[in-house]
Amino acid sequence: MMAQKDKAVTGLTKGIEGLFKKNKVTYVKGSGKILSPGQVSVDLLEGGTKTLKAKNIIIATGSEVKSLPGITIDEKKIVSSTGALCLPEVPKKLVVIGAGYIGLEMGSVWGRLGSEVTVVEFADTIVPSLDAEIRNSFQRTLEKQKMKFKLKTKVVSVDASGPSVKLTLEPSTGGEQTVLEADVVLVSAGRIPYTKGLGLEEVGVKMDKFGRVEVDNHFQTNVPGIYAIGDVIPGPMLAHKAEEDGIACVELLAGKAGHVNYDTVPGVVYTHPEVASVGKTEEQVKAMGIAYNVGKFPFMANSRARTIDDADGLVKIIAEKETDKVLGVHIMGPNAGELIHEAVLALEYGASSEDIARTCHGHPTLSEAVKEAALATHSKAIHF
Numbered sequence: 001m002m003a004q005k006d007k008a009v010t011g012l013t014k015g016i017e018g019l020f021k022k023n024k025v026t027y028v029k030g031s032g033k034i035l036s037p038g039q040v041s042v043d044l045l046e047g048g049t050k051t052l053k054a055k056n057i058i059i060a061t062g063s064e065v066k067s068l069p070g071i072t073i074d075e076k077k078i079v080s081s082t083g084a085l086c087l088p089e090v091p092k093k094l095v096v097i098g099a100g101y102i103g104l105e106m107g108s109v110w111g112r113l114g115s116e117v118t119v120v121e122f123a124d125t126i127v128p129s130l131d132a133e134i135r136n137s138f139q140r141t142l143e144k145q146k147m148k149f150k151l152k153t154k155v156v157s158v159d160a161s162g163p164s165v166k167l168t169l170e171p172s173t174g175g176e177q178t179v180l181e182a183d184v185v186l187v188s189a190g191r192i193p194y195t196k197g198l199g200l201e202e203v204g205v206k207m208d209k210f211g212r213v214e215v216d217n218h219f220q221t222n223v224p225g226i227y228a229i230g231d232v233i234p235g236p237m238l239a240h241k242a243e244e245d246g247i248a249c250v251e252l253l254a255g256k257a258g259h260v261n262y263d264t265v266p267g268v269v270y271t272h273p274e275v276a277s278v279g280k281t282e283e284q285v286k287a288m289g290i291a292y293n294v295g296k297f298p299f300m301a302n303s304r305a306r307t308i309d310d311a312d313g314l315v316k317i318i319a320e321k322e323t324d325k326v327l328g329v330h331i332m333g334p335n336a337g338e339l340i341h342e343a344v345l346a347l348e349y350g351a352s353s354e355d356i357a358r359t360c361h362g363h364p365t366l367s368e369a370v371k372e373a374a375l376a377t378h379s380k381a382i383h384f
Contacts, residue, residue, distance in 0.1 A: 279328030295377030
């Protein structure tokens with residue numbers, strides 16, 4: 001399994017280098033630092049330094065794992081998400097600190113491979129950005145898979161000096177301490193922009209209190225000729241969002257009308273089952289004071305999900321009551337990450353739930369659950 005993973009990663013990485021060559025993009029391998037607008041110094045991997053000059057500089061350095069006080073990641077017994085993908089054997093007991101996207105994804109993988117997984121989360125919910133109904137159903141499904149959750153719990157200290165790792169825990173509001181042991185601990189308490197050592201402070205690039213680079217609606221920083229995209233600027237830390245940023249930024253530099261609609265950026269949790277969403281949650285729509293309809297359809301009533309014996313979950317569509325415009329779509333179930341893109345397109349073009357409901361969907365396919373959920377916004381689902 002690890003050999004296949006390494007083969008895939010190597011192939012994809014070499015593929016990017018091949019695209020550089022195909023499109024005549026010159027690239028340099030090393031660590032860069034901005035000396036001044038238009039100048040970047042690079043410490044080359046092969047040794048030595050090189051100064052690059054350009055009219056424009058785009059900061060696209062991504063993000064890194066957020067560390068926790070008193071916890072040292074050694075990528076052996078205490079690992080980041082990178083280390084969690086390279087464990088030489090399945091740990092008997094795995095503790096995940098943080099119940100966000102990445103923590104649950106890694107916990108889901110190792111749990112299905114045989115680990116006893118416990119997730120420790122300071123907040124009172126998992127993945128707080130999800131629609132509450134979907135989130136609660138998701139947690140119940142993971143618990144059926146024997147994943148354990150310790151919510152509203154703080155990690156006070158971690159001791160990795162012995163054969164196992166000992167975590168001292170206490171309620172997030174304070175109280176009696178307990179000890180939890182694990183073979184491996186995954187630190188997954190979020191990510192922070194990777195901006196250290198880039199020379200941003202020296203050239204005067206402004207950053208906000210979260211360490212993100214401040215940009216205008218053309219991705220330009222306060223320093224002329226220096227731009228930023230992706231995880232180093234505000235917005236969801238997602239590769240596909242960063243890709244859209246990059247395209248729009250370059251289009252604007254070329255004098256074209258680059259634009260990113262951040263309201264239609266999908267989010268996917270790559271667990272089993274997958275969870276995917278786009279647009280507003282029901283809680284957000286309520287807070288906005290918008291009258292709305294909700295349509296839901298369970299995968300248990302979908303023929304394809306039943307035949308592949310993978311029928312946990314549902315599709316949920318939220319539509320404005322007056323106009324029927326789709327406001328949000330949330331899916332938990334098989335291939336949710338693929339199914340969500342019909343909803344992304346619907347939101348991008350301002351479609352109504354009726355537009356989805358009256359679109360012919362192939363049978364038998366998982367996509368029929370999306371059609372049925374759209375029908376259900378007006379209580380017209382056919383198969384449930």
